[in-house]
Amino acid sequence: MMSSLLGWFADPNMQWILMGSLLLGIGSGVIGSFTYLRKQSLMGDALAHAALPGICIAFMLMGVKSIGLFMLGSIISGMIATFGIHAITRYSRIKQDAALGIILSVFFGIGVVLMTKIQHSGNGNQSGLDKYMFGQAASMMKSDVYMMGVVSLLLIIVCFILFKEFKLVSFDPGFARGMGMKVGLLEQLLLFMTVVAVVVGIQAVGVVLVAALLITPAVSARYWTDSLGVMVVLAGFIGAFSGVTGTLISGTLSNLPTGPVTVLAATSLFLVSAIFAPNRGLVAKVWRRARTRQQIQQSQSLEMAQQRSRTVEGGLD
Amino acid sequence: MGIYPLEVDNLTVAYQKKPVLSSVSFRIPSGKLIGVLGPNGAGKSTMLKAVLGLIPTVGGSVKIFGQSYKESRKKVGYVPQxxxxxWDFPTNALDVVMMGRYGHLGWFRRPGAKERRIAMECLAKVGMADFAGRQISQLSGGQQQRVFLARALAQNATLYFMDEPFAGVDATTEKAIISLLHELREQGKTVLVVHHDLSTVKEYFDEVVLLNGKLVAAGSTEETFTTANLQKTYGGRIAMLQDVTNASDRSDEAEVSGESSPRRSKTARRAGKAGKSSMTNAADGVDIPDEAEGADVPLGAVSRT
Incomplete structure (x- = not known):
């Protein structure tokens, strides 16, 4: 395995792919932080699942595999899904969680039907489309990786430039609007960027699990800090680590899809964060509680001792 | 003086065909503390949000200093509920207060040393200077409310809207807020407060706006806050309306009992002290430099001149 790992690093094609996964991880982590703080984590998952029919329809219409085309298809179906979720919550008594569930499963169902149809159509070009389910980073072409890297980089730059605006919109949209910020526009932009992050990650991580790359790094980063800036950077790092680890392991071990491995890498970091993070982590919490208990007991026993000595003195009088 | 800080004309707001506010018209004079009163669901918060352009209106118009809200936005400060x-958002008290400066900064520009200094001064004004670096979830409810007030101060506005600033705060914070409101009034600013506690209305506000889906009455507290008007506003639901309108002394009693309460926490006491000191320092004012826009009046300018 070691030699194959080294072989991987030496292969310029693989260097590209690793670079792409790295940027993808950072981009998803950064966007995911805002998605998480705006309590829209599940939205990312719904958008990812909704992308599948978009990809399939794009392929059926054009008959070629092109990441740009697929991106267009999945962005359109993602937008339709968002619209559907809004419509359901607005015009019925169904709450957002249920609306998300309905849209997610319907779109995914349509996607699977379409994909099966494509696979049975005998189209010679169709091989590899099933990789979109769980992702196969190693199967990416250089142009795909290029696209993925550039788009991720763009996402990171936009987040950097509009950091102040995204922060206020995530924390207090009402106040932001009263202040004259274009809240609607910024929220749409954040949602659009979430769609883009999801879509760009699909080929590497797959529709089923790509949302984890948005959620898990952000949640893990939140454990370590109380500052949004630090959290966003940290989430980017965790995302990058997960992306690279997932790509490496799935590339070296035969036929492991990238998505699940990436998610497992991210989850292991999440576990470390949840247990060992200072202040918010489990260990810190248990330790703090134990220390408080000890202090209280000490002060109580001290008080008792003082009381006793007082009564003894009183007795001597 | 022909220009009013706020003129509401025939304002109508509806949520999915059901009107929440219908044809509300009133205007408020400048340099006053105004209480907006009414039962739950009377549309108090809705009115505030409609005036601020946070929710769409069905009809009517709102003028702020004779202009549309869009044009006079920088003269307006807002304290949401x-x-x-x-409050578990990853940020600290100082950072939240700095958000009050974002409107002046405009797109893309980041808050710098100047914004930090202004935010610190505003935190000090509400007696929260010691908590600047505190994660906001670690603050008590009253402290969170004061952080929101400090953020509104940082907006350096001439007209303030506050949505129930007294909800769920202890006596100390309530006093700190009221002394801040008086300070703002001394500087010639106008403050509109959505309020619930009828027993303090006579003590706190110069003017009242009584709402119940529509406007019941608006005007000076003396003339408007009457039993007859309150009955129209609240229906028969409040038994002791008579008490409230007649006994402004009653709230003084309540104040005294609050003051002499022996069991006050350490932080509350410290906060109380800080609140008082900010009141005595009122004459100094916070020195906020002029912005590029000539419209901005520095906080405390009135008290200095």
Whole structure:
């Protein structure tokens, strides 16, 4: 395995792919932080699942595999899904969680039907489309990786430039609007960027699990800090680590899809964060509680001792 | 003086065909503390949000200093309800107060040393200077409310809207807020407060706006806050309306009992002290430099001149 790992690093094609996964991880982590703080984590998952029919329809219409085309298809179906979720919550008594569930499963169902149809159509070009389910980073072409890297980089730059605006919109949209910020526009932009992050990650991580790359790094980063800036950077790092680890392991071990491995890498970091993070982590919490208990007991026993000595003195009088 | 800080004309707001506010018209004079009163669901918060352009209106118009809200936005400060945000957001008190400066900064520009200094001064004004670096979830409800007030101060406005700033705060914070309101009034600013506690209305406000889906009455507290008007506003639901309108002394009693309460926490006491000192320092004012826009009046300018 070691030699194959080294072989991987030496292969310029693989260097590209690793670079792409790295940027993808950072981009998803950064966007995911805002998605998480705006309590829209599940939205990312719904958008990812909704992308599948978009990809399939794009392929059926054009008959070629092109990441740009697929991106267009999945962005359109993602937008339709968002619209559907809004419509359901607005015009019925169904709450957002249920609306998300309905849209997610319907779109995914349509996607699977379409994909099966494509696979049975005998189209010679169709091989590899099933990789979109769980992702196969190693199967990416250089142009795909290029696209993925550039788009991720763009996402990171936009987040950097509009950091102040995204922060206020995530924390207090009402106040932001009263202040004259274009809240609607910024929220749409954040949602659009979430769609883009999801879509760009699909080929590497797959529709089923790509949302984890948005959620898990952000949640893990939140454990370590109380500052949004630090959290966003940290989430980017965790995302990058997960992306690279997932790509490496799935590339070296035969036929492991990238998505699940990436998610497992991210989850292991999440576990470390949840247990060992200072202040918010489990260990810190248990330790703090134990220390408080000890202090209280000490002060109580001290008080008792003082009381006793007082009564003894009183007795001597 | 022909220009009013706020003129509401025939304002109508509806949520899905059901009117919440119908044809509300009133105007408020400048340099006053105004209480907006009414039962639950009377449309108090809705009115505030409609005036601020946060929710769409069905009809009517709102003029702020004779202009549309869009044009006079920088003269307006806003304190939303405390529960409207998630206090577990990764940020600290100083950072939240600095958000009050974002409107002056405009797109893309980041808050710098100047914004930091202004935010610190505003935190000090509400007696929260010691908590600048504190994660906001670690603050008590009253402290969170004061952080929101400090953020509104940082907006350096001439007209303030506050949505229930007294909801769920202890006596100390309530006093700190009221002394801040008086300070703002001394500087010639106008403050509109959505309020619930009828027993303090006579003591706190110069003017009242009584709402119940529509406007019941608006005017000076003396003339408008009457038993007859309150009955129209609240229906028969409040038994002791007579008490409230007649006994302004009653709230003084309540104040005294609050003061002499022996069991006050350490932080509350410290906060109380800080609140008082900010009141005595009122004459100094916070020195906020002029912005590029000539419209901005520095906080405390009135008290200095």
């Amino acid at each position: 405390r529960e409207s945000v998630d």
